Amino acid sequence: MNWQEHLPALILAIPLLGAFATPLFSLGGKTLRNVWMVSISFLTLVLAFFIWKYVGANGVMVYVMGAEKATLALPSGMTYPVRIILEIDGMSAFMALAGSIVSFAGAVYSVQFMDRFTGMNRFTSLYFLLTAGMLGLMITGDLFNFFVFLEIASVASFGLIAFWRDKPEAIEASFKYMLISQLSAMMVLIAIGTLYGRYNVLNMAGVASMLHLGFAEKFVLAFLVVALATKCGTFPMHMWMPDAYAEAPAGVTCLLVAVSQASLYGLMRVCFSLYGATIGSTFIPWVIVIFGTASMFFGVSMAVVQHEVKRLMGYHSISQVGYMLLGLGVGLLALGNPQAMADYGFTAIKGGVYHIFNYTMYKALLFLTAGALYYATGTRDLDKLGGLARKMPYTTFMFAIAAAAISGLPPFNGFVSKLLIYESVFAVHPFFTVAALVTSILTLASFVKVFQTAFLGPEKACFATVKEVPTSMIMGMAILTLAIVLLTLFPTWVLSNLVEPAAKALVDQGGYIGAIMGGGL
Amino acid sequence: MWNKVFTGFGYWDVISWLIFFFIASFFALWLRSIGRRDYKEGTEQDEIYWSGNPVPEDGAEISVPASSSYWGFRKALEPYYKVLVAMHSGHIRDYVGYYVVTAALIAALILVV
Amino acid sequence: MRLEKYLEILPKSLWVMTCNSGSCNGCDIEIVATISPRYDIERFGMKLVGTPRHADVLVVTGPVTKYMKDRLLRIYHQIPDPKVVVVVGNCGASGDVFYKSYNLEGPVDNIIPVDVYVHGCPPRPEAIIEGVAKAVLKLEAKREELLKAGVEK
């Protein structure tokens, strides 16, 4: 038996095992629990890497839960799949890789970051539950299973955002996120139910193979787009995002970034794989483009005036998600038209997909450095911070790299993906490029502000005893810094080996359906 | 691995940028190296200029707080920021309202368009 | 001063720091007049700078009040060598109508060594320009001295 065909189940089982076995291991003391935490997340990373290798070599990976033969989606005599099927194409593997890198960095970071607090076994459990939810969102091929993982990720993140429950703001942020999140989850469930009512199938590929755009399908599309756009934080529904990101512990915020990317992945899966070219007859591509532009611009203009470092970064998340929505929305616009697809559409999708990876890396790193500031000084208020560059040289260095990358300063990786987006979006309308450029400049401006006020400037007397953060926190940040530097130095390799398979898999609706329905499209 | 990234309209080459970066940093360091070193250390010439006043011991008194940066930008765009900050009111019902209105708008428009 | 090895013109373009040590602002207005388009001393390479670190010349206006004495001394010490002090206006030169006033620390030359006096209340812009032009000669003489003493490399 080929062990590699069980990888999709393993990548869900390992974090879940990590979550539920944590109380057992925390009986053995702090060290054992920390070793358990780091090793499980490292194992997840290794599995994600194997999945990515396997998908890159062998194409779409299918795993049927509970069947005799794991790769047989349609046993003889069946016309449509009934079991829960995990389906991993290039895009899923790509997202799982990005998510598990961030999860590993966050786990390494949290070992000493959360050392001051009690309740670490609950923290560890929830952390792995969140990881499992995120990976499940990325690799599932079943609509209801998607909802279940969405809820697992949501519940775990509610708990983690409110982890510092002695802080009223944390509870408030968690409650706000919970209300919005529950509403959108219920809308997702109604949409899924409607699709089931129409087609009797819950499998994404199965629904996609039969889908024709009618009244109900349009409603479903609107519901899914709005709900998932809310979960990944687009402009009019983004208000939970800065609150939640600012109040969660830093290691969790770093993972929440990846979870919001999982929701973005869900949105793209719905648009590209579920609806495919039929989406061109609705105005949803334009909705996504407009969502993207609005989130980009309004997010960053709110970020410029913030003076709390994690809240500022939370607003930047909104604007960076806008970039991806813009790139992928332009790709959706070009989806039905082979000429436009070749001209600019595929480049836009590549830019959007590449930006997902870059964003996950540098935004996670930024949140970790903000957490390091909080750990060292005990405050997040930029008005109070200052002169920390000499005290915390490693943090400063890594913050500078991440800030340059997020602002799209050449030669960092953020620039490459932004360049792809700028140039392809220009073909649709120059206005979008202008908006993206202005956003980039304002991003730079606000990070110059953070760098200048937190790290540069004269040393303050109240921070005279500040030391560099402990080793595990530096290690956690260094993992992401290394990823950023590698992405910077080898953009061609990354584009052709990492991004292009993902973008191709996203566009290739026939391949996604064919892997399950046996080419029955 | 070291090739250019073609975007369809132009290209991106990380090596040429790194070379440019090294040339630029060479010039910057050269200019820095020909600066004057003949100031007297340990005297007033070592201190920062604080309008002639004695320099405070605590750095907190002479640093610009983050709220003060980009004051002009904020002032110039005050009407815009008034609306935008008012949107982020902190009322959870407002947030749910935006969500519901957006969902209703898109769900209604998708049937028309 | 290694950049000046390559560029002969640099020592002749004076950068000026002004310090108002209690004047009535009349002299300052005349100094502003010299940088306005009619006289425009920036064509000679002279300009007003905001920090003593960049300056060659310190222009002082006004008699030195008790409060300003420390500040004037500090600014004077912060200017890199060689430096020239130009006093603009009668107040700084002699105290003028504030002579022997209770809150004066005396004219400028009681506090710091002065090289050029420009008289007038306020002096005409032409006079100020002539004073600064004399400062160029003084500055070159001081630089020669410093070179001879071996302070500058």
Place this chain on the structure above:
Amino acid sequence: MIGNAPFLIVGVLFLMGLIAVLTEKNLVKIAIGVSIIESATNMFLIALGYRSGGAIPVRFLAGGEKLMVLPTPQALTLTAIVIAMATTALMLSLIMLLYRHYGTLNIDEIRRLRG
């Protein structure tokens, strides 16, 4: 048509829940609104469970030539109820903590995070 009555009720329930979330000031009432929305969703799933012309999804009662309806919606509903239970419990515990910190259940006074 009487067959559509469940869907009508679902719509009414969903709107009721939304109105409760949008207009009520009390945190507990908002939680109740969310629960109503969840109930509406569950009812929607249940209402999808039967197809006209099909047999009920219990194997030994499904007699004759009729095709059996898939029991999937029931399974979905049970899962959704369990998840809704977990979130409701978490929401109520958060409300408790909010009351402890802010000393009020009025949602308008719980707005430290703004701007």
